[in-house]
Amino acid sequence: MLSELGLSFILSAGILSTIRTKGMSDKVKIDKIFEHTKTWIVTEKGNKKKPVFIRKEEIGDTGTKYVYRLPLGLPSKLLKKLNENIGIFKDGLHKNVEVEFDGGMLHINVYEEDLPAKWDYNELIPKLKEGSWNIPVGKTFKGLIYHDFDKIPHSVVGGTTRYGKTVYLKGLITSLILSNPNDAEFYIVDLKRKLEFNRYENLKQVINVAGTPDEALEMLSDLHIRMESMMDYFRKNGFNNIVQTPIKKRMFVIIDEANRLVPENSKDKVRISIKRHLEDIACVMGGLGVRLIFCTQYPVATTLPRDVKQNSDAKVSFRLQNKYASEVVLGEENSHAAELPDIQGRCIAIHGSNLLEMQTPLITDEQMTELLSPYVENGRIEQIEEHKHSDDVIQIRNVE
Ligand SMILES: Nc1ncnc2c1ncn2[C@@H]1O[C@H](COP(=O)(O)OP(=O)(O)OP(=O)(O)O)[C@@H](O)[C@H]1O
Numbered sequence: 402m403l404s405e406l407g408l409s410f411i412l413s414a415g416i417l418s419t420i421r422t423k424g425m426s427d428k429v430k431i432d433k434i435f436e437h438t439k440t441w442i443v444t445e446k447g448n449k450k451k452p453v454f455i456r457k458e459e460i461g462d463t464g465t466k467y468v469y470r471l472p473l474g475l476p477s478k479l480l481k482k483l484n485e486n487i488g489i490f491k492d493g494l495h496k497n498v499e500v501e502f503d504g505g506m507l508h509i510n511v512y513e514e515d516l517p518a519k520w521d522y523n524e525l526i527p528k529l530k531e532g533s534w535n536i537p538v539g540k541t542f543k544g545l546i547y548h549d550f551d552k553i554p555h556s557v558v559g560g561t562t563r564y565g566k567t568v569y570l571k572g573l574i575t576s577l578i579l580s581n582p583n584d585a586e587f588y589i590v591d592l593k594r595k596l597e598f599n600r601y602e603n604l605k606q607v608i609n610v611a612g613t614p615d616e617a618l619e620m621l622s623d624l625h626i627r628m629e630s631m632m633d634y635f636r637k638n639g640f641n642n643i644v645q646t647p648i649k650k651r652m653f654v655i656i657d658e659a660n661r662l663v664p665e666n667s668k669d670k671v672r673i674s675i676k677r678h679l680e681d682i683a684c685v686m687g688g689l690g691v692r693l694i695f696c697t698q699y700p701v702a703t704t705l706p707r708d709v710k711q712n713s714d715a716k717v718s719f720r721l722q723n724k725y726a727s728e729v730v731l732g733e734e735n736s737h738a739a740e741l742p743d744i745q746g747r748c749i750a751i752h753g754s755n756l757l758e759m760q761t762p763l764i765t766d767e768q769m770t771e772l773l774s775p776y777v778e779n780g781r782i783e784q785i786e787e788h789k790h791s792d793d794v795i796q797i798r799n800v801e
Pocket residue numbers: 518519520560561562563564565566567568569698745746747760761762763764
């Protein structure tokens with residue numbers, strides 16, 4: 402029986418200097434860090450059960466994985482702590498370190514080289530797969546990682562100004578369109594008065610780009626009505642998730658500058674309604690095929706609705722100004738986004754339980770415009786505008 406858990410990460414400078422002993426192998430340093438951080442379980446008899454070293458493996462050309470078996474009963478909550486305190490490993494080893502959990506095993510991955518400071522979006526194109534919603538999103542120490550939008554529908558993106566949020570969104574939109582030109586649909590809210598996304602309004606996959614809160618509310622209300630008819634179809638056919646249906650369409654609601662949607666006061670009816678719509682999307686519409694990507698510059702609790710955060714299993718954070726902002730996006734006691742190097746496109750990605758440092762691809766507007774040029778429908782905007790002013794305001798598209 403296990404009676405007590407020791408897992409503490411309060412390291413004094415003295416302890417770190419002990420770990421920084423010259424000539425020690427990485428394996429010995431890791432063991433020392435476990436020792437100093439009390440990564441063990443104390444049994445009723447007072448015995449310490451520590452992670453047991455199993456083996457060492459190479460990861461590509463520049464990494465080494467140290468595999469440990471964990472003592473039974475070490476709860477995942479405390480394992481999360483290891484990730485939250487990854488800085489201790491990085492400082493102790495003077496290398497890049499990732500912690501992962503796999504099948505009850507703890508992996509400490511140690512990398513000799515840093516991530517690239519920049520890489521071009523064109524490099525990613527050969528990795529896109531037709532018809533797949535599993536999209537490559539960035540380079541980690543282990544290589545390219547993917548986000549499967551059918552498994553993790555919603556994501557939150559945070560980051561201080563000029564570190565790469567909008568470029569990340571543009572890369573995602575391009576990848577989603579290139580892999581699913583007939584099935585990806587976008588509802589974009591660009592509160593920089595459409596400065597960033599205006600030029601993509603003519604793409605056949607872009608249903609609408611809203612540049613003001615009023616336009617955003619109209620757009621989200623349209624989507625809501627469309628989803629009501631989708632819900633009826635689901636009910637009639639006994640479906641509860643789009644992945645079980647023959648429907649291939651996926652609707653992406655992309656909010657850039659979400660911080661500008663925060664209700665200013667209780668009379669701010671438009672923003673309050675928008676917030677409700679976003680919560681509704683996060684809580685209910687994932688199953689119907691709607692995927693929310695909620696992007697904010699100033700992550701404070703008021704700019705990130707609780708339901709949106711809780712239902713977003715993917716979190717991406719570029720550099721943030723402080724620990725508090727990092728915790729709002731990445732979770733309690735997770736200050737990694739405040740500790741990122743000063744590199745545009747560098748971020749922390751959390752997918753489910755994995756936390757990884759990632760460099761996103763750089764895509765320019767010229768590249769995006771060229772890649773998506775086959776999908777430009779000239780005159781489409783005018784048609785939508787005319788349509789809006791006719792009696793039939795709602796653009797419900799056929800779902801099948
Ligand atoms: N992945 C990347 N690799 C290299 N440079 C990048 C990358 N992403 C962004 N940049 C550089 O950073 C600049 C700002 O990026 P971006 O517009 O995406 O920032 P942002 O976070 O959206 O800022 P804001 O909050 O002010 O809108 C880009 O113009 C580009 O030069």
